[in-house]
Amino acid sequence: MAFFAGKVALVTGAGSGIGRATACAFAAAGALVTLADIAREAAEETAAIITQSGGTSLAIRADTSLAEDAAAAVARTVGAYGRLDIAFNNAGISGGRPGQDDFDEARYDRVMAVNAKGVWLGMKYQIPEMRRRGGAIVNMGSIAGLTGVGAFAYTASKHAVIGMTKAAATRYAGENIRINAICPGAVDTPMLARATAGVVAPPPGTTGPVAAAEDIAAAVLWLCSDQARFITGHPLVVDGGILAS
């Protein structure tokens, strides 16, 4: 069941959490995967896991909030594998503690730079490559992109991701480039563990269950597959029912 045999995927934030789980899933499904992370050694750890299970990947260091790094991630992918079919703009940082960090200006600037501008820069360099033969992009949203939860900057950054996903999807649907967002609730990742002081639990303001990173990875794979060929601009909610209740 090599869904993605011969396909080339770029995953940002691939050194941990959802990014690592998704990169490993793409590799297991036959894709050649570029692993971009701000921490090179973390990306290399993911590469080692992929190698161990017989997959192919390339680890690179990239700060996705910098244009030159976003451009280099695409250029190195095309240099290594000759094309770019799939991008998962996953890299993101937490917004800190709601109520305490809401008006921390330095944090606001960094959260918006990574979570929102990072996605925008990713698409800026990925889309021209995908215009050659079509492609699929998934941007990392959150239920904080659909409702008022979390510190202000984080909530704003995720609303921004969903808005630009819809605008970009509208613009490029005619060129066979599908662009969707994934909107997890609470996920068992190092980021959540840090935000909750080591106790993995739903973040403040939410109630409900905690997903495994693999639950999110499965949804990203599906969105990038031919099975989702008529779906674009959609914020796919994977939250165990939190938003519905």
Place this chain on the structure above:
Amino acid sequence: MSTEGLEAFSLAGRVAIVTGGNRGIGFAIAEALGKAGAAIVIAARDADAGERMAASLGPRAAFIATDVTSPESCQAMVRGAETRFGRLDILVNNAGIMRASRAEDTALADWQAVLDINLTGAFLCAQAAYPAMRRQNGGKIINMGSLAALFGTAAGAAYACSKGGILQLTRSLAVSWGADNIQVNALLPGYIESDMTRGAEAERPGAFDAKRARTPAGRIGQPEDVAGAAVFLASRAANFITGASITVDGGYAIHI
């Protein structure tokens, strides 16, 4: 993710009921669920078409004559699926009708027929399926919504209300049955070329062109485009998705 991860997309060993599964989007979903490994029950009123389409899916498919507006008929449908295939894992509430008329001209009987089949029918089928799914510690319910759940239309108040109701039914059942490991989600197809829309196009030509022009993907959807989303939601790969709705519309809903 290991190879096990990819197997999470398989429906091998599962049993699915698709109401209105004898044609259009319903049949495309039945066929796709079958290809993913599930045994299929097509539940519909039209026995001739139902038997014929079930036969076309091979030996792991059956037809059960069903009136979704009757609680007894829905219960018999679930019993029939369990008798024939031993269990019930997946219910696709797809049966639906559309009666186009302006609000001021809509007959009460037409209003009621649309709500009875599209909304009450989905509720009754879900209610009938619940004990079977609960007994085996889980299940998947997929309700067929529509973009008409999100937008107003001049000639379809009853249809829009029925599909808006489907969204709230989806959220309510997801919350009610989450602890039973039953995931309930909705699909919101855009304009799909099916028996239903071809009939409307024949009566008032022009809708296909207008919808195509508004759709960023530049084409009208086909029933097979919707089926991939149903297979995903029916699988273990979507075990953390519940109370959600997925639009399958080529981008129709995301711009003005």
